[in-house]
Amino acid sequence: xxxxxxxxxxxxxxxxxxxxxxxxxxxxxxxxxxxxxxxxxxxxxxxxxxxxxxxxxxxxxxxxxxxxxxxxxxxxxxxxxxxxxxxxxxxxxxxxxxxxxxxxxxxxxxxxx
Amino acid sequence: xxxxxxxxxxxxxxxxxxxxxxxxxxxxxxxxxxxxxxxxxxxxxxxxxxxxxxxxxxxxxxxxxxxxxxxxxxxxxxxxxxxxxxxxxxxxxxxxxxxxxxxxxxxxxxxxxxx
Numbered sequence: 001x002x003x004x005x006x007x008x009x010x011x012x013x014x015x016x017x018x019x020x021x022x023x024x025x026x027x028x029x030x031x032x033x034x035x036x037x038x039x040x041x042x043x044x045x046x047x048x049x050x051x052x053x054x055x056x057x058x059x060x061x062x063x064x065x066x067x068x069x070x071x072x073x074x075x076x077x078x079x080x081x082x083x084x085x086x087x088x089x090x091x092x093x094x095x096x097x098x099x100x101x102x103x104x105x106x107x108x109x110x111x112x113x
Numbered sequence: 114x115x116x117x118x119x120x121x122x123x124x125x126x127x128x129x130x131x132x133x134x135x136x137x138x139x140x141x142x143x144x145x146x147x148x149x150x151x152x153x154x155x156x157x158x159x160x161x162x163x164x165x166x167x168x169x170x171x172x173x174x175x176x177x178x179x180x181x182x183x184x185x186x187x188x189x190x191x192x193x194x195x196x197x198x199x200x201x202x203x204x205x206x207x208x209x210x211x212x213x214x215x216x217x218x219x220x221x222x223x224x225x226x227x228x
Contacts (some may be wrong), residue, residue, distance in 0.1 A: 043222040045219070046153055100159065
């Protein structure tokens with residue numbers, strides 16, 4: 001079945017550091033890939049997405065590129081801020097039209113001043 | 114656009130009672146709604162999928178009689194936790210999608226505590 005694997009956290013960075021959160025997936029065909037962010041006590045917000053190979057999703061300084069050859073969708077940000085502290089979920093929706101989302105386990109990011 | 118709300122945002126109930134959580138799509142017609150459960154420091158677990166006007170499809174291991182889901186209109190779905198027990202305490206999140214879209218739009222979640 002479909003699955004998403006994320007690097008385990010928590011990840012602790014100093015403000016303005018470079019962020020990478022690794023995400024790899026297993027799925028048949030060409031899934032759509034997503035990164036969601038969850039701030040403490042809140043629901044999920046879509047951060048960015050990519051729907052086909054080599055697409056780059058970007059939002060709020062975050063980027064991720066859909067790499068079919070390595071089945072990866074790593075999240076990056078060049079300079080993190082304290083306000084980026086949250087849990088980040090990598091997710092996919094398999095091709096075929098069914099909307100079921102498969103989530104990774106989430107990676108907690110803590111940015112310290 | 115594509116805003117989903119949940120009510121209440123948090124609720125405390127006594128063991129043995131039932132509690133209802135509402136999920137509403139505010140600015141679109143949600144043909145499909147999803148209910149997730151999230152345990153502390155864990156990912157979201159899909160509980161069930163519901164299409165407007167039809168019975169919900171439950172994931173394996175989810176008790177249908179305990180978690181009653183109703184999707185009576187294109188803007189409202191409800192999850193009723195019946196005869197709640199402390200182990201039902203969790204964060205429940207709904208999401209919604211509309212016809213022709215593969216994306217899901219998530220609500221802010223409801224924290225249920227059963228004492």
